[in-house]
Amino acid sequence: CSDSAARISSHSCVAKEGTWSEAQFCCWFQICIEGNIASGKTTCLEYFAKTNNIEVLPEPVSKWRNLRGHNLLGLMYEDVSRWAITLQSYVQLTMLEQHTLPLTAPIRMMERSIYSAKYIFVENHYRSCRMPAVDYEVLSQWFQWIISNVKIQIDLIVYLQTSPEACYKRLRNRCREEEQIVPLEYLVAIHQLYEDWLINHTLFTIPAPVLVIPADHDLQKMLKRYEKNWERILSPSRGPVTCSQ
Ligand SMILES: Nc1ncnc2c1ncn2[C@@H]1O[C@H](COP(=O)(O)OP(=O)(O)O)[C@@H](O)[C@H]1O
Ligand SMILES: Nc1nc2c(ncn2[C@H]2C[C@H](O)[C@@H](COP(=O)(O)O)O2)c(=O)[nH]1
Numbered sequence: 454c455s456d457s458a459a460r461i462s463s464h465s466c467v468a469k470e471g472t473w474s475e476a477q478f479c480c481w482f483q484i485c486i487e488g489n490i491a492s493g494k495t496t497c498l499e500y501f502a503k504t505n506n507i508e509v510l511p512e513p514v515s516k517w518r519n520l521r522g523h524n525l526l527g528l529m530y531e532d533v534s535r536w537a538i539t540l541q542s543y544v545q546l547t548m549l550e551q552h553t554l555p556l557t558a559p560i561r562m563m564e565r566s567i568y569s570a571k572y573i574f575v576e577n578h579y580r581s582c583r584m585p586a587v588d589y590e591v592l593s594q595w596f597q598w599i600i601s602n603v604k605i606q607i608d609l610i611v612y613l614q615t616s617p618e619a620c621y622k623r624l625r626n627r628c629r630e631e632e633q634i635v636p637l638e639y640l641v642a643i644h645q646l647y648e649d650w651l652i653n654h655t656l657f658t659i660p661a662p663v664l665v666i667p668a669d670h671d672l673q674k675m676l677k678r679y680e681k682n683w684e685r686i687l688s689p690s691r692g693p694v695t696c697s698q
Contacts, residue, residue: 481556483606484686485566485661487651488613489643490635491624493668493675494564497613500679501562504687508558512565513547518631527631537578538588544570545595552605560687566607571596572657573646581642607661611686612651613668617641 486494495511502509517526517540525543528536548567575592578584599605617640624632624640650656651663664685666678679686 481559481561481606482608482687483561483563484609484611485563485569485607486611486613487565487569487647488668489615489617489620489640489647490632491620491627491640492613492615493623494613496672496675497611497679498562498564500676501686504683506558507560507562507687508556510551510554510561510563513551516547517543524631530631530634533578533583534585537575537584538592541570541575541578541592542595544574545592545599549599549603549605553603566610566660567596567599567605568607568657568660569647569650572650573643576656577639577642577646605660609686610651610659610661610663611682612647612663612665614647614652614665615668617644619669620644 486497488494498509498511501507514526518524520543525536525540529540545567548565548570551563552567571592575584575589575596579586579589617637620640621637624635646656651659652665664682666682668675668678670678
């Protein structure tokens with residue numbers, strides 16, 4: 454499978470108007486779009502969703518906002534110490550479900566991953582002393598068992614490196630009800646954890662090569678960035694990825 458990118462590209466099966474037959478593929482590429490809250494991940498997914506042969510999986514936020522009538526996301530933002538473990542347990546389950554869904558196209562592009570749920574959000578709850586150590590340990594045991602026993606394939610992480618200030622402005626404009634009480638400080642903390650994980654390499658192991666895309670630019674400029682990085686993103690095995698301006 455090591456030359457699957459060459460086979461894929463030679464068959465132009467991921468070309469924008471290309472076609473493909475399942476028989477041409479012996480393995481698949483899975484890409485996770487990572488970034489802060491309101492950093493532009495969904496917009497990035499929507500751009501690539503127009504490309505043939507890409508399956509896009511947005512974060513299952515709707516499940517977190519309505520689990521049989523319970524809004525776990527809202528509960529967490531209202532009282533993080535009480536509800537963080539409840540939300541994170543369900544986030545971990547729903548992200549695992551996404552990672553293990555049968556593939557329906559040569560390339561899968563997911564919003565975030567089970568890794569960022571643990572390494573970014575759970576870590577932030579714990580380090581900000583809003584999650585009791587016992588809750589953190591239970592979630593950590595579950596997480597370690599999952600990544601030790603379940604095959605989770607990630608071939609590339611695309612990190613949308615957006616400043617907390619830009620995220621805050623976009624979050625306010627988006628007007629998601631549960632997030633109206635989110636302070637800039639929360640986004641600063643999430644940003645620093647992403648930087649420590651994917652840039653400084655001082656947090657936890659990184660499960661795949663990382664392509665960093667600075668994402669503070671306006672929408673039109675970002676769409677041009679995605680066009681410019683199309684090859685790097687959709688053929689990860691073509692060589693080491695580098696930071697893209
Ligand atoms: N480059 C950009 N410049 C300005 N606003 C943006 C940009 N990208 C996305 N937005 C807007 O910011 C909000 C968050 O974007 P979204 O793509 O949903 O981010 P995420 O999925 O990371 O939360 C949305 O209202 C979106 O329309
Ligand atoms: N506490 C957690 N919150 C999470 C997690 N994953 C996402 N989220 C929140 C952050 C946002 O309010 C919303 C998703 O919005 P995006 O702007 O990031 O698409 O859900 C998590 O693991 N824990």
